[in-house]
Amino acid sequence: MKAVLQDEYGSPEALRFGEVEKPAPKNDEVLVKVHAASVNGSDWEGLIGKPLYARLGGFRRPSNKILGSDIAGRVESVGVLVEQYKPGDEVFGEMADYRGGFAEYACTSEKLLARKPAGMTFEQAAAIPQAGVIALQGIRDKGGVQPGQNVLINGAGGSAGTFAVQLAKLCGAEVTGVDNTAKLDFLRSLGADHVIDYTREDFTRTGKQYDLILDVIAHRSVFTIKRALKPNGTYYVVGGSVAILLQVLFLGPLIRRFAGKNVRVLAVQRNQKDLLAITELCEAGKIVPVIDRQYLFHEVPEALRYVGEGRARGKVVIRIE
Numbered sequence: 001m002k003a004v005l006q007d008e009y010g011s012p013e014a015l016r017f018g019e020v021e022k023p024a025p026k027n028d029e030v031l032v033k034v035h036a037a038s039v040n041g042s043d044w045e046g047l048i049g050k051p052l053y054a055r056l057g058g059f060r061r062p063s064n065k066i067l068g069s070d071i072a073g074r075v076e077s078v079g080v081l082v083e084q085y086k087p088g089d090e091v092f093g094e095m096a097d098y099r100g101g102f103a104e105y106a107c108t109s110e111k112l113l114a115r116k117p118a119g120m121t122f123e124q125a126a127a128i129p130q131a132g133v134i135a136l137q138g139i140r141d142k143g144g145v146q147p148g149q150n151v152l153i154n155g156a157g158g159s160a161g162t163f164a165v166q167l168a169k170l171c172g173a174e175v176t177g178v179d180n181t182a183k184l185d186f187l188r189s190l191g192a193d194h195v196i197d198y199t200r201e202d203f204t205r206t207g208k209q210y211d212l213i214l215d216v217i218a219h220r221s222v223f224t225i226k227r228a229l230k231p232n233g234t235y236y237v238v239g240g241s242v243a244i245l246l247q248v249l250f251l252g253p254l255i256r257r258f259a260g261k262n263v264r265v266l267a268v269q270r271n272q273k274d275l276l277a278i279t280e281l282c283e284a285g286k287i288v289p290v291i292d293r294q295y296l297f298h299e300v301p302e303a304l305r306y307v308g309e310g311r312a313r314g315k316v317v318i319r320i321e
């Protein structure tokens, strides 16, 4: 099969098209003929090998050479233990180790897949999984956002952020979106009540405090963040600097105990139930998976560059013919 291959960590130029063996599903896996995939911030991180957690699958070079975490397509074959799907079914979901999707065929666990709604295209479905589930858990499930609360989303104009802004509004919150100058009108169009341009203003220095801060691109110390939280407020870091993630892990319990503010890492639990829950909201038109651009299979390097340069407003989707 054809796939986009990454031999080294580096720039989009490090990618090449190649032929590799079609994967075979393990007992609990489904082999999917991929029709569409989407790009997440994690794909860019996996390409450049930064932050350091992006090298968990291979420190010097990626052991799985195929990037791509979100897929949608048709079931080709199933492992002997798979109960929910049969060949021909239309499905979408996530790759188990965040890799393997930018290819003609991909194998993943049946637990990370769901049936594609009939009214949704493969492209729309591929845009949902990783970003939608991060938002669902960060805003609704773990975040527990209530009507009237003040919620700030840092990195609001990217993949997970666009779902998070819409979901926080749906939960009745007053939402502040933080991203670069070019994305501020876009954030307002998603429903953000307030926007902050991170190139001009530091949200921790405005004097405003929040009930929940969801940070998809953390680079501020926990002490700075603490300042922007209301008493009993919660900060969830999703991705970003490893130093900050470690700070949150080790100092979070102390801040919770002595300052009464919940500073935590959001370890996203990927599962079919949450994928279906966010997809139902999309089907009902309550949340829109915003697709900024679509690229063809051979344009994966350009698609990654577009996301890596921070130009994408929402999702970038790859059509795999």
Ligand SMILES: NC(=O)c1ccc[n+]([C@@H]2O[C@H](COP(=O)([O-])OP(=O)(O)OC[C@H]3O[C@@H](n4cnc5c(N)ncnc54)[C@H](OP(=O)(O)O)[C@@H]3O)[C@@H](O)[C@H]2O)c1
Pocket (backbone or CB within 6 Å): 040, 041, 042, 045, 130, 131, 134, 154, 155, 156, 157, 158, 159, 160, 161, 178, 179, 180, 198, 216, 217, 219, 237, 238, 239, 240, 266, 267, 268, 269, 307, 308, 309, 310, 311, 312
């Ligand atoms: N915790 C978990 O279990 C888990 C699971 C899956 C994924 N993740 C992580 O979740 C993150 C999700 O990212 P994503 O897919 O939403 O990324 P994305 O699509 O690249 O979006 C990131 C957004 O942040 C903006 N940004 C960059 N620097 C910023 C700054 N200093 N302040 C505010 N905004 C800034 C970017 O725009 P500009 O660059 O143009 O400014 C972009 O709009 C990734 O780091 C991934 O590794 C975590």
